[in-house]
Amino acid sequence: MILEExxxxxxxxxxxxxxxxxCCLLALKGALHDFLDSEMKRFHDAAVRGHAALGRARCRSTCRPTGNQLRSACRVCSKWMQEILKHHTSPAAVVNWGxxxxxxxxxxxxxxxxxxxxxxxxxxxxxxxxDAAALLNxxxxxxxxxxxxxxxxxxxxxxxxxxxHSCEMRVSAQWMERYQKSIKKxxxxxxHIPAAAAANQQIQEMLSVDWSVHIPGVDAVDGSQETRLEPEYISQWETELIREQICEILTQFDEEESIGVQDLESLQHLCSFLQNxxxxxxxxxTEIDRICCTREKLQSKTPGEDVRHQH
Structure with a gap:
């Protein structure tokens, strides 16, 4: 039944x-992990070399953010906050201290x-x-x-x-063509990173093969059959992507103070897709239960409440 679905x-x-x-995003993510880990070690080492106190001193207060804010930070954590902000390309943007x-x-x-x-x-x-979003940011x-x-x-x-954020979970062939070009560029x-070159090759090969699912004993097989992706791989990728989408949408609803009608519709569509x-x-x-609970909370908002989505 799983293969038929x-x-x-x-x-x-x-x-x-x-x-x-x-799946292209998953390949991109895999290409970035080691590279970014190595580069952030270099970044951290350079910060410590440039400001010896950053490496020697330790936080004695175990400073913790409240929500997304880090107020009343100790001297050590304050210096690190300044260092982070100094290297942030958009200082006016919200920094997620949380x-x-x-x-x-x-x-x-x-x-x-x-x-x-x-x-x-x-x-x-x-x-x-x-995930890819975190690494790209x-x-x-x-x-x-x-x-x-x-x-x-x-x-x-x-x-x-x-x-x-596509509530329909569909994209056009034209969108796909532009997207492939942007990832390739x-x-x-x-x-110069072997993992990036390998990911580029993996993406090209993955997109060139047949994505249809062959069900043994049901579908006829001929000698000219195209190279196919194993259904198990497709199912695994699908699971990972849907789980990422669920996690992102629930995190948004857990942390936003006000939600719009479009957000509620997206939540309802995701729930219906999974249930169908x-x-x-x-x-x-488990995730469907969480989505349904979140949806019910949003639907219970009184008309007088602000339900505009904050950006």
Whole structure:
């Protein structure tokens, strides 16, 4: 039944494109992990060498953010905040201090990296735990990466947001063509990194093969059959992408003070999509329950409340 459900979804060209685009993001993410981890170690080492007190001193107060704010920070954490802001490419932007465990800034480079990322990174401790959005934002907001063409980074971020915020979970062939070009251009900026070159090749091969699902004993097979992706791989990628989308949308609703009608519609569509596919309904049962609870809370807002989405 699982293969039949997956095959039915892949018969929708728009959904298949959505899934292919998401798989490109997964390949990009894999290419960036080690590179960004190594570069942020260099960034951290340079900060400590430039300001010896940043490395020697330790936070004795275990300073913790309240929500997304870090108020009344100790002298050590205040110096690290200043260092982070000095290297932030958009000082006027919201810095997600809530991602960080400030008392670890002197010793843990990835805790510093998380200050340049979108919210929701609090429990992340290593580069490989980050999704593509987190890594792309680090590339964009930390000036250590100014050697990369930032217009290319911004274009991939924009496309990624369109993809993951698509309530229909469908994209057109024209959108897909532009998106492939933008990812390829970004990876070419990193062609000196073996993992980036490998990801570029992986993406080209992945998109060139047949994404249809063959069900043994049901479908006829001939000798001229195209090379196919194994259904298990497609299903695994689909699960990872849907889980990322659920996590992002629930994080947004948990942390935003006001939500708009469009956001509520997106939540309802996601819930309906999962419930209308038996295999996904079973696999994401816990997540569906959370989505339904969140939806009910939003629907219970009184007419007098502000339900505009804040950007």
């Amino acid at each position: 997956l095959r039915a979804r892949l018969n929708d060209a728009g959904y298949k494109n959505w899934l292919k685009a998401g 991602n960080c465990r400030p008392w670890l800034w002197p010793s843990e480079h990835w805790e510093v990296a998380k200050a340049f990322m979108p919210r929701g990174q609090t429990d992340v401790t290593r580069a490989e735990q980050c 680090l590339l964009h907001f930390c000036d250590h990466f100014s050697f990369i063409d930032q217009s290319l980074v911004k274009e991939v971020i924009r496309s990624r947001n369109e993809l993951m 970004l990876l070419l900026q990193l062609c 596919h038996a295999d996904l309904k079973d696999q994401f049962k």
